[in-house]
Amino acid sequence: MAETEIFFLKTGEWHNFLKIILSRFKVLAPKQGYYNPEYALLGEEDSDKVLFPGARMTQPLKFFLYPPKENVTQEITPPEKKTIILGVKACDLKAIKILDHIYLDPDFIDPFYKTRRENILIISDDCPKPLDSCFCTLIGGEPFPTDGFDLNLSFLEQGVLVEIGSDKGKTLFSLIKTPLSKASQEQINQRDNNRKTVTEALQERNKEYAFPLEGLSQLIEDKYDSPEWKEACETCVGCMACTNICPSCHCFLLIDETPVAPGAKSKFNIKRSWDSCQSTGFSRVAGGANPRKKLTSRFANRFHCKLQYKPRNYGIFACTGCGRCYEACQGKIDVRQVLSLVAKEPVK
Amino acid sequence: MKNPYVPIEATVTKVITETPTIKTFCLKPDREIPFATGQFVEIAVPGKGEAPFTPSSSPYVTEQMDVTIMNVGKVTQHLHDMKGGETVGIRGPFGAGYPVKDMYGKEVLILGGGVGMAPLRSFLLTLLAQADKFKRIILCYGSRTPSDIVYKDQFQQWLQDKNLEVYRSVDKADGSWKETEGVVTVLVDKLEVNLDNSIAVVCGPPIMMKFGTLKLLEKGYKPETIYLSMEKNMSCGLGKCGHCQLGRFFVCKDGPVFTYDQIKDIPEIWD
Numbered sequence: 001m002a003e004t005e006i007f008f009l010k011t012g013e014w015h016n017f018l019k020i021i022l023s024r025f026k027v028l029a030p031k032q033g034y035y036n037p038e039y040a041l042l043g044e045e046d047s048d049k050v051l052f053p054g055a056r057m058t059q060p061l062k063f064f065l066y067p068p069k070e071n072v073t074q075e076i077t078p079p080e081k082k083t084i085i086l087g088v089k090a091c092d093l094k095a096i097k098i099l100d101h102i103y104l105d106p107d108f109i110d111p112f113y114k115t116r117r118e119n120i121l122i123i124s125d126d127c128p129k130p131l132d133s134c135f136c137t138l139i140g141g142e143p144f145p146t147d148g149f150d151l152n153l154s155f156l157e158q159g160v161l162v163e164i165g166s167d168k169g170k171t172l173f174s175l176i177k178t179p180l181s182k183a184s185q186e187q188i189n190q191r192d193n194n195r196k197t198v199t200e201a202l203q204e205r206n207k208e209y210a211f212p213l214e215g216l217s218q219l220i221e222d223k224y225d226s227p228e229w230k231e232a233c234e235t236c237v238g239c240m241a242c243t244n245i246c247p248s249c250h251c252f253l254l255i256d257e258t259p260v261a262p263g264a265k266s267k268f269n270i271k272r273s274w275d276s277c278q279s280t281g282f283s284r285v286a287g288g289a290n291p292r293k294k295l296t297s298r299f300a301n302r303f304h305c306k307l308q309y310k311p312r313n314y315g316i317f318a319c320t321g322c323g324r325c326y327e328a329c330q331g332k333i334d335v336r337q338v339l340s341l342v343a344k345e346p347v348k
Numbered sequence: 349m350k351n352p353y354v355p356i357e358a359t360v361t362k363v364i365t366e367t368p369t370i371k372t373f374c375l376k377p378d379r380e381i382p383f384a385t386g387q388f389v390e391i392a393v394p395g396k397g398e399a400p401f402t403p404s405s406s407p408y409v410t411e412q413m414d415v416t417i418m419n420v421g422k423v424t425q426h427l428h429d430m431k432g433g434e435t436v437g438i439r440g441p442f443g444a445g446y447p448v449k450d451m452y453g454k455e456v457l458i459l460g461g462g463v464g465m466a467p468l469r470s471f472l473l474t475l476l477a478q479a480d481k482f483k484r485i486i487l488c489y490g491s492r493t494p495s496d497i498v499y500k501d502q503f504q505q506w507l508q509d510k511n512l513e514v515y516r517s518v519d520k521a522d523g524s525w526k527e528t529e530g531v532v533t534v535l536v537d538k539l540e541v542n543l544d545n546s547i548a549v550v551c552g553p554p555i556m557m558k559f560g561t562l563k564l565l566e567k568g569y570k571p572e573t574i575y576l577s578m579e580k581n582m583s584c585g586l587g588k589c590g591h592c593q594l595g596r597f598f599v600c601k602d603g604p605v606f607t608y609d610q611i612k613d614i615p616e617i618w619d
Contacts, residue, residue: 108352111349111350250588252588255397268355
């Protein structure tokens with residue numbers, strides 16, 4: 001991909017494009033659910049049901065890349081149709097980067113993840129209205145995508161700006177047969193202003209929280225055994241909702257459910273199921289030794305993993321600031337508060 | 349596309365009882381599984397689960413693989429119930445083994461405890477197959493009692509091997525025991541080595557690994573010359589499932605062999 005290409009679609013043209021993709025692909029898009037908007041599989045006639053534009057969904061994308069439980073000894077069959085996911089936000093894209101580091105690690109490429117990843121196209125969009133739990137700007141993110149998408153949408157009053165992010169995206173966009181108009185500088189300025197407004201509102205809303213971004217990994221490392229962790233997890237009940245809902249948590253358990261189904265090629269039936277470092281036995285070895293027996297150390301481990309180990313290994317924080325863990329937490333534990341607490345006192 | 353989750357089937361050809369709680373299983377895989385000494389494999393008992401083990405046989409023998417297993421958990425109990433003829437699955441090998449070539453020309457001390465001798469036997473057989481490449485090969489092995497010693501017959505050969513110095517200790521001796529009584533670190537105290545040209549390889553239960561390492565440091569071994577086989581809950585072997593996380597490392601992928609220097613600042617290494 002050479003320079004960035006941004007096009008402008010009038011509202012009507014955008015709807016036509018939506019109809020094209022609904023007719024040709026399997027499309028997951030935000031739709032009003034019982035309580036909140038949620039990703040739903042939309043059909044050809046559903047173009048008016050797509051809820052646009054909105055904040056991030058409750059479901060993280062890992063549901064579609066790495067489902068909660070699957071047989072990893074079965075044959076890998078690419079789907080007949082590619083899937084398009086709409087309504088993806090910058091925080092979700094950041095989480096996919098972490099998952100890619102783990103599951104597409106050249107040493108051991110995970111064939112199931114890779115097959116799904118190759119058969120998914122991502123149409124992201126600028127976050128218009130972050131939720132109360134959102135704090136991407138506190139953790140080095142921005143509420144609009146800059147890379148990692150196939151197409152990115154910026155909704156303006158008169159239409160939509162479409163930025164091409166990949167060759168896959170370019171091919172997808174070429175399904176529009178009508179002449180395309182490039183975005184004008186004025187439209188791009190309008191987009192940038194909208195982005196700035198949302199960013200500033202998010203910063204303003206989160207200004208009470210104080211932890212340094214620079215040196216955060218070192219701070220977390222230095223505070224390995226700090227008493228603040230105990231205070232921070234006082235209301236934790238160890239339910240593991242935080243890691244299950246986290247878009248970048250990737251840990252799993254292998255469960256051998258052999259015997260196999262009749263006709264299966266493999267003689268083994270091994271399932272992979274999401275697992276959590278918050279569970280008591282997660283690190284326990286057969287002899288009984290367990291480096292993280294205490295809830296406090298398991299709680300702290302989540303922060304060590306996301307803010308110390310992952311940045312050291314991959315150069316990015318594995319917390320996207322999406323705030324899903326706070327929403328899911330029965331104890332109302334908020335990463336923003338935990339980090340502010342941990343950062344409050346200097347390292348002893 | 350290669351699927352790293354599918355085990356290779358293997359037949360249990362022989363089960364050797366080493367001690368009341370430890371058995372060696374000789375496995376014949378459907379296809380050869382080449383490995384470097386110190387790498388580990390996941391052994392699957394169909395329908396029961398997988399567990400990580402480091403082969404205890406020589407990497408030069410490829411048509412058969414031996415694993416020496418202590419009965420400590422669910423999967424190991426199922427393995428211990430086997431008599432021979434059963435089918436198991438093997439995935440791997442995984443991780444980084446012992447950097448044998450880096451040890452050429454050096455005085456190599458092998459410090460083992462209990463069933464920790466399993467990976468060390470594979471390592472020792474690798475060294476003995478090219479003994480002339482090492483300045484000296486020393487084996488210090490400790491077990492709880494004389495009956496807890498693994499590879500009893502093979503030790504008799506090793507005691508006679510002029511390429512190898514063998515020292516053994518037991519925590520609790522009986523009337524027949526003529527060697528050292530005490531924890532394995534006592535053997536290290538007695539050794540005279542040229543520290544400028546020495547490395548040590550340690551494997552055993554966590555407590556022995558800890559005090560063994562501390563003893564070697566006290567003796568003057570440098571942290572980067574002490575190689576440890578870390579036992580964590582390696583589950584997928586692929587650096588993905590997270591169970592074996594040790595600081596920023598995944599033991600299954602970045603280890604299981606680490607130098608003490610690599611991991612000395614991680615607080616939970618001995619837990």
